[in-house]
Amino acid sequence: MKGKTLINRIVAAIVMGSFLTVTTGCYGPFNLTRSVYHWNSIIKGSSEVNEKWMKEFVFFGMIIIPVYMCSALLDAFIFNSIQFWSGNTPIKASDLDDDGQT
Numbered sequence: 001m002k003g004k005t006l007i008n009r010i011v012a013a014i015v016m017g018s019f020l021t022v023t024t025g026c027y028g029p030f031n032l033t034r035s036v037y038h039w040n041s042i043i044k045g046s047s048e049v050n051e052k053w054m055k056e057f058v059f060f061g062m063i064i065i066p067v068y069m070c071s072a073l074l075d076a077f078i079f080n081s082i083q084f085w086s087g088n089t090p091i092k093a094s095d096l097d098d099d100g101q102t
Contacts (some may be wrong), residue, residue, distance in 0.1 A: 013022045028080025031091040036062070 040062065045054035061070055075091075082090050 028075065028083050029089070029093065030072065030075040030080065031089060031093045032079055033068065034074045034093065035091065036067060036071045 040055060040058055043051075043055050043058050045051035049057075079090050083089070
């Protein structure tokens, strides 16, 4: 019976923490995720591998090793929250315009 009570409290704390994070309205610019995406967009191919295929291989590699997911989670839960509450951006934006072009 004590185990169920502890598990219920842990689940309630996780739900409450998630609810508080979502309701703060700290959407933010997702600078880390944009920087990772920008890094992938500047990859050049070699003479044997076309540039678009090299970018695609790196993209799939970053999906298999969850780089995009981790950067988005870090942005959503940590860096965007810091920016929302303090007004300072902990991760500087890369050289991207609003439309994602350099």
